[in-house]
Amino acid sequence: MLELNDQAYQHELKRAGDYAEQSRALLATNPDKQEFKQRAKKAEEYYKNEQKINSRLFVIDAGLDIQKLRAAYPTAPAMRSCMGSYIQPRCKRKTKQKYGKYQRAARRTYQRAAQLPAGV
Numbered sequence: 061m062l063e064l065n066d067q068a069y070q071h072e073l074k075r076a077g078d079y080a081e082q083s084r085a086l087l088a089t090n091p092d093k094q095e096f097k098q099r100a101k102k103a104e105e106y107y108k109n110e111q112k113i114n115s116r117l118f119v120i121d122a123g124l125d126i127q128k129l130r131a132a133y134p135t136a137p138a139m140r141s142c143m144g145s146y147i148q149p150r151c152k153r154k155t156k157q158k159y160g161k162y163q164r165a166a167r168r169t170y171q172r173a174a175q176l177p178a179g180v
Contacts (some may be wrong), residue, residue, distance in 0.1 A: 061121040063134055068118035073110050080107040 083103035087096045123129055
């Protein structure tokens with residue numbers, strides 16, 4: 061199940077904002093420390109990226125049993141439109157090795173789902 065610009069995004073945006081606020085507060089109490097300056101700068105960049113650059117599309121649930129997903133999300137209007145779709149996870153070059161195992165797992169899950177009979 062995918063969610064666009066809804067509760068998961070709002071939660072992540074709030075979390076990023078809270079982190080930026082905490083980092084600014086730490087910098088205010090320790091204005092001479094370089095570590096806190098860097099932390100506040102990175103937290104502010106992360107918050108701005110969440111607002112303007114990062115995706116607002118979040119995966120909130122996944123599974124091979126469509127009946128369970130339909131029961132959990134009865135009002136999802138586009139439930140069938142994503143059936144059998146494969147979403148390629150993307151990551152930065154630095155983290156590609158770290159997240160490669162998740163990409164392989166997603167690919168295997170998609171391959172198993174594609175083998176299900178039609179209408180399931």
